[in-house]
Amino acid sequence: MLKLDAVTVRFGGLTALSDVSFEIPQGEILGLVGPNGAGKTTLFNSISGLVKARGQITFDGKNVIRLPLHRRARVGIGRTFQIPQPMHHLSVRENLAVAQVFGAGRYDPKRIDEILTVMELSHKADADAASALALQELKRLEIAKALATEPKLLLLDEVLAGLESNAKRTFMLKLRELHRLFGLTIVIVEHDIETISELCTRAVVLNFGQLIADGTPAEVFANPAVMESYTGTAHA
Amino acid sequence: MSHSASHPAAGSPAGSSTARGIALGAGLLVLALVPLMVGASPYMLGLLISALILAGLALSWALLGNLGGMVSFGHAAFFGVGAYASALLAARLNVPVLLAIPIGGLFATLSSLAMLPALRLSGPYFALAILAYAQIFRILATELDWLTGGAAGLQRFPSLPTVFGLDLSERAGSYVLVLACVVLFALVYVVIRRSHVGTALRAIAESEDATRVVGVNATVLKTWMLLLSAFIAGVFGALNAHIIGFLEPDYAFSGIWSVMPIIAAVFGGYRTVLGPIVGAVVIYLFDQVVAKSLIPVGHQILLGIVLAVMVLVAPNGLSGLVARLFPRSEKHHAEA
Amino acid sequence: MTELVLQALFSGVLIGGVYALVALGLALAFGAMRIINLAHGELVLLAAYMAYLVESRTGLDPYFAIPLALIVVGVASWILFLLVDRIKDHRELNSLILTFAIGIILTNAILLLFASDVRTTSSAFLQDAVSFGDVYAMRGELIAFVLALVLMGVLWWWLKSSWYGRAVRAVSSNRGAAQLMGINPTRIETVSFLVAGALASFAGIALYTMSVVQPATGHALTVKAFIITVLAGVGSIPGVFLGAVLLGLTEALTVTFASSALQELAGMVLFLLVLFFMPNGLFGARARRG
Numbered sequence: 001m002l003k004l005d006a007v008t009v010r011f012g013g014l015t016a017l018s019d020v021s022f023e024i025p026q027g028e029i030l031g032l033v034g035p036n037g038a039g040k041t042t043l044f045n046s047i048s049g050l051v052k053a054r055g056q057i058t059f060d061g062k063n064v065i066r067l068p069l070h071r072r073a074r075v076g077i078g079r080t081f082q083i084p085q086p087m088h089h090l091s092v093r094e095n096l097a098v099a100q101v102f103g104a105g106r107y108d109p110k111r112i113d114e115i116l117t118v119m120e121l122s123h124k125a126d127a128d129a130a131s132a133l134a135l136q137e138l139k140r141l142e143i144a145k146a147l148a149t150e151p152k153l154l155l156l157d158e159v160l161a162g163l164e165s166n167a168k169r170t171f172m173l174k175l176r177e178l179h180r181l182f183g184l185t186i187v188i189v190e191h192d193i194e195t196i197s198e199l200c201t202r203a204v205v206l207n208f209g210q211l212i213a214d215g216t217p218a219e220v221f222a223n224p225a226v227m228e229s230y231t232g233t234a235h236a
Numbered sequence: 237m238s239h240s241a242s243h244p245a246a247g248s249p250a251g252s253s254t255a256r257g258i259a260l261g262a263g264l265l266v267l268a269l270v271p272l273m274v275g276a277s278p279y280m281l282g283l284l285i286s287a288l289i290l291a292g293l294a295l296s297w298a299l300l301g302n303l304g305g306m307v308s309f310g311h312a313a314f315f316g317v318g319a320y321a322s323a324l325l326a327a328r329l330n331v332p333v334l335l336a337i338p339i340g341g342l343f344a345t346l347s348s349l350a351m352l353p354a355l356r357l358s359g360p361y362f363a364l365a366i367l368a369y370a371q372i373f374r375i376l377a378t379e380l381d382w383l384t385g386g387a388a389g390l391q392r393f394p395s396l397p398t399v400f401g402l403d404l405s406e407r408a409g410s411y412v413l414v415l416a417c418v419v420l421f422a423l424v425y426v427v428i429r430r431s432h433v434g435t436a437l438r439a440i441a442e443s444e445d446a447t448r449v450v451g452v453n454a455t456v457l458k459t460w461m462l463l464l465s466a467f468i469a470g471v472f473g474a475l476n477a478h479i480i481g482f483l484e485p486d487y488a489f490s491g492i493w494s495v496m497p498i499i500a501a502v503f504g505g506y507r508t509v510l511g512p513i514v515g516a517v518v519i520y521l522f523d524q525v526v527a528k529s530l531i532p533v534g535h536q537i538l539l540g541i542v543l544a545v546m547v548l549v550a551p552n553g554l555s556g557l558v559a560r561l562f563p564r565s566e567k568h569h570a571e572a
Numbered sequence: 573m574t575e576l577v578l579q580a581l582f583s584g585v586l587i588g589g590v591y592a593l594v595a596l597g598l599a600l601a602f603g604a605m606r607i608i609n610l611a612h613g614e615l616v617l618l619a620a621y622m623a624y625l626v627e628s629r630t631g632l633d634p635y636f637a638i639p640l641a642l643i644v645v646g647v648a649s650w651i652l653f654l655l656v657d658r659i660k661d662h663r664e665l666n667s668l669i670l671t672f673a674i675g676i677i678l679t680n681a682i683l684l685l686f687a688s689d690v691r692t693t694s695s696a697f698l699q700d701a702v703s704f705g706d707v708y709a710m711r712g713e714l715i716a717f718v719l720a721l722v723l724m725g726v727l728w729w730w731l732k733s734s735w736y737g738r739a740v741r742a743v744s745s746n747r748g749a750a751q752l753m754g755i756n757p758t759r760i761e762t763v764s765f766l767v768a769g770a771l772a773s774f775a776g777i778a779l780y781t782m783s784v785v786q787p788a789t790g791h792a793l794t795v796k797a798f799i800i801t802v803l804a805g806v807g808s809i810p811g812v813f814l815g816a817v818l819l820g821l822t823e824a825l826t827v828t829f830a831s832s833a834l835q836e837l838a839g840m841v842l843f844l845l846v847l848f849f850m851p852n853g854l855f856g857a858r859a860r861r862g
Contacts, residue, residue, distance in 0.1 A: 086443070087443045090438060101432040301665075307669070368843055375837045502669060535680075536676055
């Protein structure tokens with residue numbers, strides 16, 4: 001459903017992504033792996049339209065690389081930010097309503113309530129999103145907002161970071177539930193090898209803006225080049 | 237009138253913001269009808285009509301500032317275009333005045349289309365670009381004398397008609413008409429602000445990326461606000477033209493029409509709907525009745541001082557002060 | 573015909589020098605504080621009226637008003653800075669409105685003190701014509717232009733070589749980093765506003781000796797200065813000078829070939845054309861999009 005073909009991003013003289021190509025079939029949960037600065041967030045930014053990229057990004061059979069940011073949300077690409085970005089001055093419910101009305105093109109308060117329930121935010125529905133939520137709640141709101149746009153593809157940027165192991169396990173179950181419930185295709189940025197191995201059917205590894213490995217988590221993590229780029233960055 | 241207009245706001249009981257808003261609006265509306273009931277002098281009614289024209293203009297400025305996030309130093313452009321378009325339509329093409337006025341508004345909207353490229357500019361650049369537009373329109377109105385009568389101005393164009401036995405060209409009739417327009421556009425503003433568009437616009441100001449990434453086209457929404465703001469300003473420009481029955485470029489496009497709405501809206505609180513309206517009435521009456529008698533030439537110095545003091549001491553205007561003195565219910569406290 | 577064009581070009585370049593001084597003051601304050609001082613033109617106007625005051629009361633040459641103008645405009649600029657510095661929320665928007673309000677106050681204060689009449693120097697020495705072949709200039713215009721060039725040179729040297737100048741540049745390019753280096757931004761901002769005030773003083777007096785002033789001139793000057801910074805960007809002194817000369821030429825040619833009523837229109841049109849078609853300015857200024 002998503003196909004990247006020679007995606008390249010340059011910031012001035014710096015090449016943040018160079019010739020990245022891979023494909024994600026419908027329904028997959030793909031782990032995006034790599035050390036800090038490898039280009040993972042830049043890849044998300046280029047898929048969701050936050051940075052200009054060269055190459056081809058085909059989503060549902062259409063090249064979306066020229067679509068502006070807001071149009072990508074409407075064709076079904078949802079994303080979260082590593083540092084949560086709630087819409088300021090809006091309540092949690094209003095955050096979802098804006099996402100739904102503009103991202104999905106319809107207003108359905110019942111569905112918003114469902115999303116709030118699934119993401120365990122019902123008790124904070126009318127609280128101010130930017131000031132009254134704890135960090136983990138903000139991370140759940142990030143996902144809830146993305147879900148409200150009714151995406152087919154969900155890009156999750158380090159949503160599991162900073163959770164202790166029990167909470168992480170619960171949250172992984174939650175992601176599986178979302179995956180099934182909403183029929184999603186998911187790409188998740190995550191450092192932890194065990195998490196990737198357990199959650200994902202496939203992993204793609206970036207290093208210095210280049211794709212260096214692509215395969216099942218077992219294959220990828222058996223690759224010496226991957227381990228070399230990887231040791232010491234996150235899995236200590 | 238001026239101090240009594242701001243009183244009910246201060247005294248209204250705590251409650252939900254909707255009920256509070258409706259109560260406030262209704263209270264002000266009743267107050268606004270008092271001058272008619274007690275038979276205010278024509279001079280007083282004339283002052284109030286001008287104050288309400290300014291209120292409409294301030295409302296249109298605040299809508300652009302609050303919802304669109306744009307400071308305009310050139311609302312005189314829309315005001316003047318609305319005035320000239322309506323007057324010319326009525327005089328040259330015999331368009332009925334009450335139809336010519338909204339068409340005048342549409343012409344102002346049309347003129348704002350020329351400003352769309354300015355929307356992608358950030359704060360001060362937009363503000364100054366729109367100021368440049370206002371100057372250009374004033375000069376055009378002077379130079380295109382075959383159409384506008386040039387610097388000499390337009391004198392013979394129809395005044396407001398009589399509708400259902402109410403002569404709108406009389407002071408009392410004009411007052412009711414202008415008041416109705418202010419109320420109408422205030423309601424439009426309220427409806428937009430409470431809509432999803434209004435909610436999204438509220439978010440854009442501080443979280444542009446987060447808002448766009450869920451599918452909001454910020455530029456399009458801001459464009460709508462500019463077009464609407466121009467329309468409202470144009471309508472009040474047209475109303476004013478037919479009421480005073482005289483137009484010249486230096487008057488219709490005067491910098492006053494850019495400056496006064498800013499002072500009125502900032503004074504009243506431009507982030508609210510009622511703020512600009514109350515602010516306009518207070519500021520206009522203060523300027524005409526107090527400032528002008530104290531300092532016949534240069535009375536605007538007092539307005540400048542009021543504006544500077546407000547920005548420094550109470551950047552949210554009168555309504556911000558009221559909110560500080562009379563906090564709302566606990567629910568809103570918890571959110572704040 | 574050729575003489576007309578040459579004369580227009582010459583006058584345009586001469587007024588461009590003073591415009592550059594006005595614009596540099598605006599750019600300096602913008603560089604330090606990231607705010608557009610909408611009262612900057614009124615500071616220039618204030619200086620012009622100090623020249624008028626000195627000339628009309630003492631009969632001395634307007635340039636003897638320099639010390640008085642430096643003091644009055646310097647104090648005004650400093651007060652302006654202190655007020656702007658008090659703004660904490662929505663700084664960009666509120667500082668625009670505040671400086672706009674101060675502009676209204678200054679314009680009307682001048683109107684109250686000096687009436688709305690158009691003023692210019694009565695010095696025969698300054699108004700004497702000097703000819704260069706087919707083109708003429710008033711002596712006042714030439715002196716003002718030379719003065720502007722000298723001041724630009726001094727400013728250039730000051731920004732490049734002095735400790736304060738370096739600190740000003742450091743603060744404009746990266747406030748946080750400058751603070752880490754031990755630079756006190758408030759002090760640098762104060763100095764920037766004072767230097768902007770000094771430039772405004774000279775510009776105002778020069779303007780009075782070569783052109784006419786009235787209370788409404790201040791606002792028009794702010795707009796012109798802003799147009800120039802859009803043309804040139806706020807980055808470099810030569811850029812601002814070129815932008816100022818370009819505006820001066822555009823105005824002079826418009827007056828010669830169309831009418832003086834269209835003078836301001838020409839500047840505005842130039843401004844809008846550059847804004848829309850060359851959003852990075854004529855000389856590649858920094859981005860100004862939202």
